[in-house]
Amino acid sequence: xxxxxxxxxxxxxxxxxxxxxxxxxxxxxxxxxxxxxxxxxxxxxxxxxxxxxxxxxxxxxxxxxxxxxxxxxxxxxxxxxxxxxxxxxxxxxxxxxxxxxxxxxxxxxxxxxxxxxxxxxxxxxxxxxxxxxxxxxxxxxxxxxxxxxxxxxxxxxxxxxxxxxxxxxxxxxxxxxxxxxxxxxxxxxxxxxxxxxxxxxxxxxxxxxxxxxxxxxxxxxxxxxxxxxxxxxxxxxxxx
Amino acid sequence: xxxxxxxxxxxxxxxxxxxxxxxxxxxxxxxxxxxxxxxxxxxxxxxxxxxxxxxxxxxxxxxxxxxxxxxxxxxxxxxxxxxxxxxxxxxxxxxxxxxxxxxxxxxxxxxxxxxxxxxxxxxxxxxxxxxxxxxxxxxxxxxxxxxxxxxxxxxxxxxxxxxxxxxxxxxxxxxxxxxxxxxxxxxxxxxxxxxxxxxxxxxxxxxxxxxxxxxxxxxxxxxxxxxxxxxxxxxxxxxx
Numbered sequence: 220x221x222x223x224x225x226x227x228x229x230x231x232x233x234x235x236x237x238x239x240x241x242x243x244x245x246x247x248x249x250x251x252x253x254x255x256x257x258x259x260x261x262x263x264x265x266x267x268x269x270x271x272x273x274x275x276x277x278x279x280x281x282x283x284x285x286x287x288x289x290x291x292x293x294x295x296x297x298x299x300x301x302x303x304x305x306x307x308x309x310x311x312x313x314x315x316x317x318x319x320x321x322x323x324x325x326x327x328x329x330x331x332x333x334x335x336x337x338x339x340x341x342x343x344x345x346x347x348x349x350x351x352x353x354x355x356x357x358x359x360x361x362x363x364x365x366x367x368x369x370x371x372x373x374x375x376x377x378x379x380x381x382x383x384x385x386x387x388x389x390x391x392x393x394x395x396x397x398x399x400x401x402x403x404x405x406x407x408x409x410x411x412x413x414x415x416x417x418x419x420x421x422x423x424x425x426x427x428x429x430x431x432x433x434x435x436x437x438x439x440x441x442x443x444x445x446x447x448x449x450x451x452x453x454x455x456x457x458x459x
Numbered sequence: 460x461x462x463x464x465x466x467x468x469x470x471x472x473x474x475x476x477x478x479x480x481x482x483x484x485x486x487x488x489x490x491x492x493x494x495x496x497x498x499x500x501x502x503x504x505x506x507x508x509x510x511x512x513x514x515x516x517x518x519x520x521x522x523x524x525x526x527x528x529x530x531x532x533x534x535x536x537x538x539x540x541x542x543x544x545x546x547x548x549x550x551x552x553x554x555x556x557x558x559x560x561x562x563x564x565x566x567x568x569x570x571x572x573x574x575x576x577x578x579x580x581x582x583x584x585x586x587x588x589x590x591x592x593x594x595x596x597x598x599x600x601x602x603x604x605x606x607x608x609x610x611x612x613x614x615x616x617x618x619x620x621x622x623x624x625x626x627x628x629x630x631x632x633x634x635x636x637x638x639x640x641x642x643x644x645x646x647x648x649x650x651x652x653x654x655x656x657x658x659x660x661x662x663x664x665x666x667x668x669x670x671x672x673x674x675x676x677x678x679x680x681x682x683x684x685x686x687x688x689x690x691x692x693x694x695x696x697x698x699x
Contacts, residue, residue, distance in 0.1 A: 233620030236478030241616040245511045266693040271485045280668035287678045309593040351625040353549040364604035376481040378472030385591040397681040428520035438527045441637040453506040
């Protein structure tokens with residue numbers, strides 16, 4: 220009986236090579252800013268990436284996303300100007316001893332990447348039946364973020380780099396892309412072939428921050444609750 | 460020259476079988492409510508899933524997440540009571556002609572799954588240097604959602620089902636799990652082995668909603684902008 224049950228469980232798992240490929244995408248995905256190449260992305264590849272995004276989970280099967288493909292260089296330069304202005308505004312809010320390092324960081328690849336993609340959330344798409352959103356109306360935004368992550372991981376498997384530009388004034392971006400009031404731009408992405416995927420995140424390599432130990436992030440039953448010692452022990456010894 | 464360049468691009472892509480495994484995880488992932496089995500999850504498997512979540516992108520390398528593992532059945536029943544109350548509150552807000560269908564939907568597996576997991580966002584973890592968050596402070600929440608999606612996809616590859624319970628009062632959930640003010644519970648997940656992954660999303664099969672055509676979600680240059688005809692044509696003919 221247990222043998223049958225365990226067999227049934229294993230049947231739903233991927234074979235080892237497939238499972239390893241999923242983890243490889245997750246562990247080697249990078250927020251790419253420095254290594255874009257100008258080579259165009261094949262439309263068939265881009266369509267696959269968008270299909271991956273479109274199969275994200277969505278609250279109430281709402282599928283609130285749209286995908287704006289931005290190729291025009293003038294528009295991209297205008298968006299880059301928004302980034303540059305926003306970076307100047309953000310800088311004084313960074314701890315003083317870190318401002319010099321902040322200035323050195325490359326934080327976008329808007330004009331070097333093959334194309335830009337803005338993934339938006341249309342908040343009106345529940346059409347009067349907000350299943351799963353009455354208590355938590357932000358769930359449609361979370362769904363859209365899941366679509367971004369699907370896109371990012373599929374892109375990694377295709378050898379395509381993705382960088383998320385979050386240093387930008389949202390209202391100015393909405394004006395630049397004619398985005399209406401009821402739609403929220405969730406992610407402005409730089410997308411393109413890359414010369415390499417860096418072995419570490421840029422912010423780790425530059426010394427901006429260190430990877431936190433996973434075992435210290437695990438809690439049991441309540442926030443801050445101790446326990447799960449076996450799980451923490453395994454997590455503490457694990458290398459991705 | 461072009462050959463060299465194309466070769467370099469291809470080198471960053473996964474081999475075909477690995478790429479297909481990533482898409483398989485994305486396309487066959489389900490929001491599981493009905494098919495949980497009681498079999499426990501091996502701690503080594505759970506540690507791998509959490510490591511996958513921990514390697515999500517995070518704004519400013521903030522890693523704002525914590526993982527509360529909830530196994531105690533009394534606590535889970537208390538959370539399920541919160542769900543049941545929230546569902547009653549949500550129901551009158553659903554269009555009247557859909558309320559009967561809404562009542563029939565199974566929307567959680569809190570007590571049938573092997574364990575529950577609450578993934579939270581600690582908003583204070585930027586420590587005075589909110590890189591990428593000064594204009595968009597919600598970016599830490601988006602990072603945490605990316606961790607949820609990493610967890611979900613890795614779980615699919617491991618044959619583990621995940622269901623996200625969003626019909627719940629957040630403040631009541633915070634009290635039940637002793638979550639402090641500066642921490643936001645982003646996702647309350649039911650996690651466990653499953654008898655099957657359904658071929659379609661439950662809400663599609665039940666007739667609650669239909670999959671939107673991807674080609675209609677693609678825009679060019681600006682919101683609502685026409686164009687990208689080749690891309691839309693390929694997307695329109697594609698099957699996941």
